[in-house]
Amino acid sequence: MKQILTQKYTQGNPAYLISIIIICFISAVCYPFTDFIGYRTVALILLFTVSVLAMKLSLYPVLLAAVLSAFIWDFFFIPPHFTFHVSKSEDVLMLAMYFIVAMLNGVLTARIKHFESLAIQREERVNALKLYDTLFNSISHEFRTPIAAILGATDNLLTDNSKFSETNKTNLYQEINTAADRLNRLVGNLLNVSRLESGSIRPKLDWYDLNELIHTTINQLETELKSHEVKVEILPNLPFLKFDFGLLEQAIYNIIYNCSIYTPEKTLIHISADYISDKCIIQIQDNGKGFPKGDLSQVFSKFYRSKNTQTGGLGLGLSITKGFIETQGGTIKVENTTGSGALFTIEIPTQANWGGDFSGGFLQ
Amino acid sequence: MNNPTILVIDDEIQIRKLLEITLSANGFRVHEAGTGKEGQISAAMHPPDLILLDLGLPDEDGQSILKKLREWYKAPVIILSVRDNEDDIIQALDNGANDYLTKPFRTGELLARIRTALRLAQNTENVPLIEHGNLSIDFTARIVKKNGEVLKLTTTEYQLLTLMARNESRVLTHQFLLKTIWGPSYLEQSQYLRVFVRQLRKKIEDNPDQPKFIITESGVGYRFIGGEK
Numbered sequence: 001m002k003q004i005l006t007q008k009y010t011q012g013n014p015a016y017l018i019s020i021i022i023i024c025f026i027s028a029v030c031y032p033f034t035d036f037i038g039y040r041t042v043a044l045i046l047l048f049t050v051s052v053l054a055m056k057l058s059l060y061p062v063l064l065a066a067v068l069s070a071f072i073w074d075f076f077f078i079p080p081h082f083t084f085h086v087s088k089s090e091d092v093l094m095l096a097m098y099f100i101v102a103m104l105n106g107v108l109t110a111r112i113k114h115f116e117s118l119a120i121q122r123e124e125r126v127n128a129l130k131l132y133d134t135l136f137n138s139i140s141h142e143f144r145t146p147i148a149a150i151l152g153a154t155d156n157l158l159t160d161n162s163k164f165s166e167t168n169k170t171n172l173y174q175e176i177n178t179a180a181d182r183l184n185r186l187v188g189n190l191l192n193v194s195r196l197e198s199g200s201i202r203p204k205l206d207w208y209d210l211n212e213l214i215h216t217t218i219n220q221l222e223t224e225l226k227s228h229e230v231k232v233e234i235l236p237n238l239p240f241l242k243f244d245f246g247l248l249e250q251a252i253y254n255i256i257y258n259c260s261i262y263t264p265e266k267t268l269i270h271i272s273a274d275y276i277s278d279k280c281i282i283q284i285q286d287n288g289k290g291f292p293k294g295d296l297s298q299v300f301s302k303f304y305r306s307k308n309t310q311t312g313g314l315g316l317g318l319s320i321t322k323g324f325i326e327t328q329g330g331t332i333k334v335e336n337t338t339g340s341g342a343l344f345t346i347e348i349p350t351q352a353n354w355g356g357d358f359s360g361g362f363l364q
Numbered sequence: 365m366n367n368p369t370i371l372v373i374d375d376e377i378q379i380r381k382l383l384e385i386t387l388s389a390n391g392f393r394v395h396e397a398g399t400g401k402e403g404q405i406s407a408a409m410h411p412p413d414l415i416l417l418d419l420g421l422p423d424e425d426g427q428s429i430l431k432k433l434r435e436w437y438k439a440p441v442i443i444l445s446v447r448d449n450e451d452d453i454i455q456a457l458d459n460g461a462n463d464y465l466t467k468p469f470r471t472g473e474l475l476a477r478i479r480t481a482l483r484l485a486q487n488t489e490n491v492p493l494i495e496h497g498n499l500s501i502d503f504t505a506r507i508v509k510k511n512g513e514v515l516k517l518t519t520t521e522y523q524l525l526t527l528m529a530r531n532e533s534r535v536l537t538h539q540f541l542l543k544t545i546w547g548p549s550y551l552e553q554s555q556y557l558r559v560f561v562r563q564l565r566k567k568i569e570d571n572p573d574q575p576k577f578i579i580t581e582s583g584v585g586y587r588f589i590g591g592e593k
Binding site (some may be wrong): 159170184195204209211216244245246249353 | 582
């Protein structure tokens with residue numbers, strides 16, 4: 001009941017106004033035809049109207065509609081007209097019945113809606129718990145796997161390591177190294193996600209050379225891109241653009257990193273950039289397998305993992321990319337190209353500066 | 365020369381232990397301090413040749429320790445911190461840090477930075493000539509040569525290159541470069557800097573897209589790398 005009461009206040013006045021207007025409108029429409037259809041039919045039409053209102057509005061506006069329609073029916077339709085007096089005894093009965101049915105209608109529908117919303121809430125809670133469980137499992141899995149690798153390797157190296165060959169020892173050290181790298185990347189991604197969620201990122205816009213940014217990013221990924229072919233196509237006269245270097249760099253880094261991880265060796269990664277109608281457009285395309293068709297809409301969702309990828313990773317990278325692009329007012333989309341492979345397109349509205357305005361001796 | 369002394373100011377025992385092992389194995393003498401206060405006392409009592417400073421100390425913020433140290437301490441200070449956002453890095457460099465490494469760091473990288481910082485600290489007087497691989501800068505004759513050929517540089521290009529080369533291996537922030545070369549009223553005109561970095565790279569780098577001399581430090585500034593000596 002408490003819930004129903006609060007609904008009354010949250011719904012506010014529009015609901016009351018709507019029920020008054022609709023009842024009056026329907027009555028006015030019926031009025032000229034009373035002689036043809038009979039005033040008792042009008043009662044049914046009004047009852048029907050109250051039922052429809054009950055499906056849409058909360059309890060009190062519906063009760064208002066019920067009472068109002070009862071009075072209107074009595075005053076305008078039951079003979080003698082324009083008085084609340086009812087002459088025939090069957091009409092008295094009819095009016096009383098009308099009143100009760102209309103009221104019941106409102107109350108019952110409200111209760112049904114109440115239980116319905118409870119059921120939906122319960123279902124949502126179950127779903128949230130399920131999501132939380134999966135999330136928790138995958139996060140703990142992502143953390144524990146590299147930790148297990150580190151502990152396993154160090155155990156071997158610390159206790160009686162004479163039985164390991166030098167090569168195997170080096171491999172164990174390598175394992176520790178890889179695991180630590182993975183943990184570091186994981187923490188970085190989780191931090192970035194929480195920075196995005198908290199809305200604490202303020203882009204620091206400045207004039208930058210997009211060509212420099214893209215090459216800096218690629219140079220950072222030298223090891224990962226060892227067995228891939230990278231082609232960069234940027235107009236030599238591209239203007240300086242205003243963006244946040246760190247954010248855009250990380251955004252592009254995550255895309256290219258993904259390309260390097262999820263496409264086979266020798267895959268061509270093609271990166272191009274342009275400035276068209278006040279927008280900086282960056283395209284990153286590979287000729288790998290592309291995304292499964294049904295997945296395209298979820299690629300940027302948090303914790304999205306393509307079904308046909310090897311294990312490892314939380315599926316945060318591309319959601320961070322999207323977040324970092326959007327904090328700069330930009331958009332990103334992905335599609336599968338006609339041949340094969342994925343094509344990412346980033347568009348960021350930004351100012352351009354051709355750097356040609358060097359008055360005086362600056363070019364000296 | 366005696367083995368250089370390095371003071372490590374870090375509250376994490378694990379990091380201090382790792383650094384102690386790494387540094388002493390590489391011929392450095394190591395002093396340790398677990399708090400900012402201890403660190404400042406140690407630095408004053410036995411001035412080290414270099415300080416490794418953590419920013420997140422329990423008793424005092426690393427940035428303010430850095431400022432206080434810089435009032436009297438002239439030798440290199442390298443920041444080792446988990447904070448990796450550009451603002452912290454820029455602030456530390458502005459407060460007088462010679463270099464900034466984020467945790468987790470690679471010990472190889474750390475040793476290289478320490479050695480460069482120590483080497484540069486010794487050459488306090490301005491050397492007349494710098495040679496790095498196929499690039500040579502003659503400060504007295506104001507001549508820059510690449511592969512033995514004289515490069516035609518504009519005055520601004522020459523100023524920018526020599527400013528960076530004189531501060532080899534140090535990250536020079538965008539703001540510092542703009543202020544020094546163009547003046548304080550040009551702090552917002554970062555496009556000037558981009559133009560000249562682009563032009564300089566075209567002239568001095570073998571491949572301007574994979575620069576070996578002028579390295580971009582994302583969102584912070586530029587670092588001139590001299591390469592092996």
